[in-house]
Amino acid sequence: xxxxxxxxxxxxxxxxxxxxxxxxxxxxxxxxxxxxxxxxxxxxxxxxxxxxxxxxxxxxxxxxxxxxxxxxxxxxxxxxxxxxxxxxxxxxxxxxxxxxxxxxxxxxxxxxxxxxxxxxxxxxxxxxxxxxxxxxxxxxxxxxxxxxxxxxxxxxxxxxxxxxxxxxxxxxxxxxxxxxxxxxxxxxxxxxxxxxxxxxxxxxxxxxxxxxxxxxxx
Amino acid sequence: xxxxxxxxxxxxxxxxxxxxxxxxxxxxxxxxxxxxxxxxxxxxxxxxxxxxxxxxxxxxxxxxxxxxxxxxxxxxxxxxxxxxxxxxxxxxxxxxxxxxxxxxxxxxxxxxxxxxxxxxxxxxxxxxxxxxxxxxxxxxxxxxxxxxxxxxxxxxxxxxxxxxxxxxxxxxxxxxxxxxxxxxxxxxxxxxxxxxxxxxxxxxxxxxxxxxxxxxxxxxxxxxxxxxxxxxxxxxxxxxxxxxxxxxxxxxxxxxxxxxxxxxxxxxxxxxxxxxxxxxxxxxxxxxxxxxxxxxxxxxxxxxxxxxxxxxxxxxxxxxxxxxxxxxxxxxxxxxxxxxxxxxxxxxxxxxxxxxxxxxxxxxxxxxxxxxxxxxxxxxxxxxxxxxxxxxxxxxxxxxxxxxxxxxxxxxxxxxxxxxxxxxxxxxxxxxxxxxxxxxxxxxxxxxxxxxxxxxxxxxxxxxxxxxxxxxxxxxxxxxxxxxxxxxxxxxxxxxxxxxxxxxxxxxxxxxxxxxxxxxx
Numbered sequence: 150x151x152x153x154x155x156x157x158x159x160x161x162x163x164x165x166x167x168x169x170x171x172x173x174x175x176x177x178x179x180x181x182x183x184x185x186x187x188x189x190x191x192x193x194x195x196x197x198x199x200x201x202x203x204x205x206x207x208x209x210x211x212x213x214x215x216x217x218x219x220x221x222x223x224x225x226x227x228x229x230x231x232x233x234x235x236x237x238x239x240x241x242x243x244x245x246x247x248x249x250x251x252x253x254x255x256x257x258x259x260x261x262x263x264x265x266x267x268x269x270x271x272x273x274x275x276x277x278x279x280x281x282x283x284x285x286x287x288x289x290x291x292x293x294x295x296x297x298x299x300x301x302x303x304x305x306x307x308x309x310x311x312x313x314x315x316x317x318x319x320x321x322x323x324x325x326x327x328x329x330x331x332x333x334x335x336x337x338x339x340x341x342x343x344x345x346x347x348x349x350x351x352x353x354x355x356x357x358x359x360x361x362x363x364x365x366x367x
Numbered sequence: 368x369x370x371x372x373x374x375x376x377x378x379x380x381x382x383x384x385x386x387x388x389x390x391x392x393x394x395x396x397x398x399x400x401x402x403x404x405x406x407x408x409x410x411x412x413x414x415x416x417x418x419x420x421x422x423x424x425x426x427x428x429x430x431x432x433x434x435x436x437x438x439x440x441x442x443x444x445x446x447x448x449x450x451x452x453x454x455x456x457x458x459x460x461x462x463x464x465x466x467x468x469x470x471x472x473x474x475x476x477x478x479x480x481x482x483x484x485x486x487x488x489x490x491x492x493x494x495x496x497x498x499x500x501x502x503x504x505x506x507x508x509x510x511x512x513x514x515x516x517x518x519x520x521x522x523x524x525x526x527x528x529x530x531x532x533x534x535x536x537x538x539x540x541x542x543x544x545x546x547x548x549x550x551x552x553x554x555x556x557x558x559x560x561x562x563x564x565x566x567x568x569x570x571x572x573x574x575x576x577x578x579x580x581x582x583x584x585x586x587x588x589x590x591x592x593x594x595x596x597x598x599x600x601x602x603x604x605x606x607x608x609x610x611x612x613x614x615x616x617x618x619x620x621x622x623x624x625x626x627x628x629x630x631x632x633x634x635x636x637x638x639x640x641x642x643x644x645x646x647x648x649x650x651x652x653x654x655x656x657x658x659x660x661x662x663x664x665x666x667x668x669x670x671x672x673x674x675x676x677x678x679x680x681x682x683x684x685x686x687x688x689x690x691x692x693x694x695x696x697x698x699x700x701x702x703x704x705x706x707x708x709x710x711x712x713x714x715x716x717x718x719x720x721x722x723x724x725x726x727x728x729x730x731x732x733x734x735x736x737x738x739x740x741x742x743x744x745x746x747x748x749x750x751x752x753x754x755x756x757x758x759x760x761x762x763x764x765x766x767x768x769x770x771x772x773x774x775x776x777x778x779x780x781x782x783x784x785x786x787x788x789x790x791x792x793x794x795x796x797x798x799x800x801x802x803x804x805x806x807x808x809x810x811x812x813x814x815x816x817x818x819x820x821x822x823x824x825x826x827x828x829x830x831x832x833x834x835x836x837x838x839x840x841x842x843x844x845x846x847x848x849x850x851x852x853x854x855x856x857x858x859x860x861x862x863x864x865x866x867x868x869x870x871x872x873x874x875x876x877x878x879x880x881x882x883x884x885x886x887x888x
Contacts, residue, residue: 162752163673165709169680172702176687207669207752232676234669234749255672259683 154198155270157181158227160190160216161205166232170203177263187211187219195225199277201250201269203262206233206240214240217247226277228269230262279349286350292334300327301335302355305344316357400489400503407464407498409439418504438502452476456488463490463500474507485511525549534610534631536563541625554610554633556602573599573607588616588624597634609638648852649726655849656778657724662785666750670716674709681706719746722774731857733768733879734776736812740803743780754788756799763805766812770879775853782846783816783872790820790870811859811875819869850874 157179159170167183174181184190188210190202202220206213217229231244231252241252250272251265293301303313310328314321337343347354395402396416403414411434419433432441442457452475459471471490476483485508493499525548528535534551538544545563552559555571572580576598587594593615600608614629660667681702688694719742744751744758751758784801791799802817847861854861859876 163677165677165705165712166673166680168705169677169684169709172684173680173687176684176691207749209752209757212752212755234672235665255669256676256679259680262680 155179155273156196156198156200157203157266157270158184158190158193158196158200159203160184160187160208160213161203161232162186162208163205166205173259173262174266177266179266187213187216190216191219195223196227197277198226199270199273200225200227201266201273202227202229203266204229204231206231206237206244214243214247217244217249221247224280226273226280228273228276230265230269232257282349283351286346289335289346290350290352293331297327297331297334299355300324301331301343301347302352303357304328304331304340305347306354306357307340308357312357316355398503400505402504403438403502404493405438405460405464405500405502409437409460409464411436411438412499459488460490460500460502463492464498466492466498474511484508521546528630532633534612534629534633536629538563538565538568538627539625540627541619551631554608554631555600556604556606571600571602573601575599584614584627587614591616591618591624607635608633609635648856652775652778652849652853653724653726655782655846656774659778659781659785659846660720660724663746663750663781666747666753667716667720669749670746671713674713674716677709678706678713681709723777731770731772734771734773735766736769736771736776736805736814736876737762737766739773739776740780740805740814743777743784744803746777746781747784750788751801754791754799755796756788756791756801758784758801758803761802761804763807763812766805766807767878769812769857769876771857771876775857779850779853779874780814780816782850786846786872787816787818787820787870790818790822792820794820807878811877813873813875815871815873817866817869817871821869822865823863823870825865 157174159167159174159181161167161170161183162185164185167185171181171183182193184193186208191211204213204216211219213231213233220227220229229244229249231241231249232255233240233252234255236254244252250269253262253265290298290301299317300313303316308316310324311321313328314324317324332338332343335343335346337346395413398415399417401415401418401421403418404412406412411432414433432438439457439460442453442460445453446457455473456475459468459473462468463471469492472488474485474487476485478484484506487505487507489503489505491501491503493501524535527533528548529550532550534548534554536545536547536551547555547557547563549559551557552561555563555568557563557567561567569577569581580596580598583594583596586592593613595611595613597609597611600610602608610631611634612629612631614627616624617626617628619625685694685699685702688698740760740762744760747758780803784803787801791801798819800819802815804815804817806813806815851861854874854876857876859874861872861874863870863872865871
């Protein structure tokens, strides 16, 4: 288990549901916060550790699915577990497609819910880790000049310097210089290093026009 | 001088005697009854003016018979001529003359050239040493005719009563006599000769209805107005009959209550049919409630799941704390209080469902309509959330109580709110509103359920109340019909109208009167 503090948030319009869930999570060693409505949760400052949101589908005002949609653009790390009084297939499908960890039908087994919370927190931690890595990788990549960046995108496709030169219609020597500088700036010693780094940063490789192929074969 | 005095005295005595005879004559002639005086052997000694005049009219019982004739002989002749009514008269006179009787009286008919007459004869012994009898005849033809008219009227009424299946009876308070039609005797279970008395009458009235009947009759006596009342009879054969009775007290010439006259119709068959119909209506209303519950199952499951889930979570939390050895008494107490509260809440939901779908007798009691509205909205809580409709209440403060079946009242409201929700299915979510309102008027409360949906068909607003009319694909079209019948059974009225946006259903219910409140407490 990570040393970062974890948080379980409960959003339910039913007070006794909130109280009982908070108690259950505390008994399992989690700190739990309760919110009576979606709007209250949105008003809370974003928690930067792994967190999980236990969310009732039906609520006055913004309902569960509405809150899920509202949270998406914020990119915070909370993972959502939906609770509902009755299984409604379209609602469940929509929630799961949008990345919910689980969709539990009341009354549920406490182990079932706690298991879902564990998975959600794990997923939240992974998400935060990946997000941190991406940020770090992006920061490094941001140091490249536009030309170095362009060359990098071809390097990670596995093209040789000669082929990249053909793609970019420049001298092989020039490519070699840009490639060397980029590797230096990024602290990479091999092409696989570069591939991993760009993957972490979420950078897609360039799509070769394959002009070089003709030259190579010629 | 002495002789002169004697002669004078004698003259005075004679004069006095003459005067006395004249006075007696005058008295006897003044009587309107026909008087004859017989000696011991039956010879007529004298008769009065009325007797003599009756001969001239040729309407007398024995025309042409006067002083010197033997009355007994006259009677014997008439008897042997076949006039049977004279036989008893003859016997009567003879027994008075012989001293066997001190009075004889009877009524007898007498056929005369002037027509059929009725006489009342009274024979008394003559107070004289020589014996004899005084016979007085009185013409009672008119009275007899009146009596006959009454008898015929009674017979006609009896006939009418019988053919209309009516019970008819009179109790004459002055003469302590009563009469009841045969049909009445059959309905009341009285044998043909059993006299109807007030006591017997009340003994037949169903014990639960006795007081009401007594009060109605007494009120009619005091006010001289006729009364109408429906009550049950419990007959000796154990059968219960329903009667619808009317009656009033008749007053005599001196304005005293003299006679009670009543007419009643046996409405048992009708009551049974009504009861059957009422039971059918109740059953139909119940089926409609069961169907409503079916529509609400998701919502009700939610209402039940909330407390059950909370209980399960609390219990699981308690066990974990216990296993960890970190269960503090204060926390345990709080936890258990929550569990109890939730268990009660679940119980209330189940109780509500059970009440709603069980067979009820349609029992009415004092109800606060605002409270019923709140209960229904609680029941609908998650359904409203699920349909993203907001509900607004505009309830009159401190509403008077109404007398209603609380379950049926819930049904009315539930139906109308569900209808409002249905009507807004195609309405944008933000506009889905329902306004439930109550307004008090002098003797009624108007409850309104307004939606902001598509409104009612413009051509015929009343169409929504007809059987099997439904805009819902899965609807039975019975909801509003049943709602209307329930409202009307409560003495109210259900109306529908289109507003500038959507529809409004309103129903009135009469406010409970103070006396009703006392009764029901």
